[in-house]
Amino acid sequence: MEIKLKGRVASKGKVEGEAVVFHEPIPMFVLFATMDQSTGVMNLPGHELDGKVIKDRVWVYPCGGGGVGYILYIFKKLGVGPRAIINMKPWDHDIIDAVMARLPMMYGFDGNILELIKSGDHVTVDANEGVITLSK
Amino acid sequence: MTMKLRDDEKRMLGGEQGPTIQKAMQYLVDIGEGNGAEEMVDISRAHILTVWGAPHWLPEVVRELTEGEKVRVPTTTHSKPVCLQHAKRMGLSESVIEETSKYISDMGQLFSDIGAIPSYTCLPDLWHHLKLGDHVAFTDTLVVPLVNAWFGARTNMESPLSAVICAITGKTPKYGMHLAENRAGEALVEVAPELEAEKFDSADYGALSYWAGKLRVNGVSVLPVYSGLSPKFSLTNAKNMCLSLTWNSRADMFHVVGVTPEAPTIEAAFGGREVKSEARFVFGKKELKGAYEELTSATEKKVDVVCIGCPHCTLEEITELAKLLNGRKVHKDTQLWIGMSAAAREIADRMGLIEVIEQAGASIMTDSCVSFHSIFSLLPRVVATNAAALYQLPTLTGKHVTMWYGTAADCINAAVNGRWEV
Numbered sequence: 001m002e003i004k005l006k007g008r009v010a011s012k013g014k015v016e017g018e019a020v021v022f023h024e025p026i027p028m029f030v031l032f033a034t035m036d037q038s039t040g041v042m043n044l045p046g047h048e049l050d051g052k053v054i055k056d057r058v059w060v061y062p063c064g065g066g067g068v069g070y071i072l073y074i075f076k077k078l079g080v081g082p083r084a085i086i087n088m089k090p091w092d093h094d095i096i097d098a099v100m101a102r103l104p105m106m107y108g109f110d111g112n113i114l115e116l117i118k119s120g121d122h123v124t125v126d127a128n129e130g131v132i133t134l135s136k
Numbered sequence: 137m138t139m140k141l142r143d144d145e146k147r148m149l150g151g152e153q154g155p156t157i158q159k160a161m162q163y164l165v166d167i168g169e170g171n172g173a174e175e176m177v178d179i180s181r182a183h184i185l186t187v188w189g190a191p192h193w194l195p196e197v198v199r200e201l202t203e204g205e206k207v208r209v210p211t212t213t214h215s216k217p218v219c220l221q222h223a224k225r226m227g228l229s230e231s232v233i234e235e236t237s238k239y240i241s242d243m244g245q246l247f248s249d250i251g252a253i254p255s256y257t258c259l260p261d262l263w264h265h266l267k268l269g270d271h272v273a274f275t276d277t278l279v280v281p282l283v284n285a286w287f288g289a290r291t292n293m294e295s296p297l298s299a300v301i302c303a304i305t306g307k308t309p310k311y312g313m314h315l316a317e318n319r320a321g322e323a324l325v326e327v328a329p330e331l332e333a334e335k336f337d338s339a340d341y342g343a344l345s346y347w348a349g350k351l352r353v354n355g356v357s358v359l360p361v362y363s364g365l366s367p368k369f370s371l372t373n374a375k376n377m378c379l380s381l382t383w384n385s386r387a388d389m390f391h392v393v394g395v396t397p398e399a400p401t402i403e404a405a406f407g408g409r410e411v412k413s414e415a416r417f418v419f420g421k422k423e424l425k426g427a428y429e430e431l432t433s434a435t436e437k438k439v440d441v442v443c444i445g446c447p448h449c450t451l452e453e454i455t456e457l458a459k460l461l462n463g464r465k466v467h468k469d470t471q472l473w474i475g476m477s478a479a480a481r482e483i484a485d486r487m488g489l490i491e492v493i494e495q496a497g498a499s500i501m502t503d504s505c506v507s508f509h510s511i512f513s514l515l516p517r518v519v520a521t522n523a524a525a526l527y528q529l530p531t532l533t534g535k536h537v538t539m540w541y542g543t544a545a546d547c548i549n550a551a552v553n554g555r556w557e558v
Binding site: 008009010011012025027029030033034043044062063070073074077088089090091092093095096097098099100105114 | 163166167170171172185193194197292293294295296297298312355356357383384385386388509528531532534
């Protein structure tokens, strides 16, 4: 089954990959500081991301959260970041850094991404056309 | 959507002012379009970052972005990652001190080359004289909410990189906080009369703001409007509410009804929009206690470090600390770190406050961050603080640090007794 959702484009580009979904906003800074950079596995006991691989995935989350910016740029430079980012309401830094890291990013969809997308789903993010496609 | 650029902006984008400005303008256009901006706005001021915890690339990346250019608006610089004067006593190894010293010196050279103001503080208000409606480009989660909320100047949460390209072009895309409609409140936080807010300590304000940062309406964080706070609410109180708000929220500002410039009334703070029932919250005794509990992660009573001045102390706070420390001595097994800008220190020195604080055995950390997590990662400690801003330290340091949270008086008592006894 395929589901298509339209959204706003924050940063252009087209990629596909496996989704990793988290439901509470988490500062990018914490994601960076608590990820094993060689394996991409999170070490965040008590959190839904604990033990999950976030490197090279399509990140799906509700909205951004604070902390120091420029993290996506560093993620990209180290080659341990997401393939793309989709969320409901972005934090300023996330868009700025996605643009500067040249990482596809979309937000504000015509469907609830947190309900429709599960971790492990295959997602195509076409941030040139403003459409994501889920394959279930 | 395509942004409408003015002639000078088109020329910058076309390369007339050289490749650095051309590249910077292209980034600004892309950021603007990603955020739905229709045009650019001229900025009058900027604030750029010094501290960076990841691999030390900031000088290299900023140098690439600014190659051959200078800032076109007055641009202040953030706190340094560590106070080298106290680094040894803090317990940092020779190699870390050497590496950090090189980093600070590289950043200093870079700031001098691009013509930035070496203010080195997370409280750069003194150097900006901001006023209501000014468009500026500031970075940092402490500074941005303060600029928007307290001064009513308008800045988005620029990233450390975008703030630099704004500074060298004098432009930023006009979206988000630059537009009046996005500055309206999204949730009303009524501070219950039972709390007697007029007696609030900075730690109480930090706890309130931390709690508000976790509020969600329809699953999304909100721009809070506080009612019921004291009319005496000051810049010192406001700055202690900034980082603890933004850690868990995308809010770039807050309003205090009857105090901050865009919130003379609740109606004004919400831009004339109705406050729906799901966006009304009450902060009472239970919520305050809960926030203190969440901000506390320590169980060990013996305190290694007491950390005050995140964000940097105002003169008002330095005066209070000198009163609390007068004639007392910091415990031999505990360190007391107090962060402030060089400017605040100079004036406090003339007032005799620095002498009192130093005689008590405190380490005054000038121009630098007292809570830089990369430094704390190297120093497993029990920390006591009145700064809600520090609450992520246990997570960021892999639980190397645990934290007691309380008022300035509680913290100074802990420094003197060497133990947390509240």
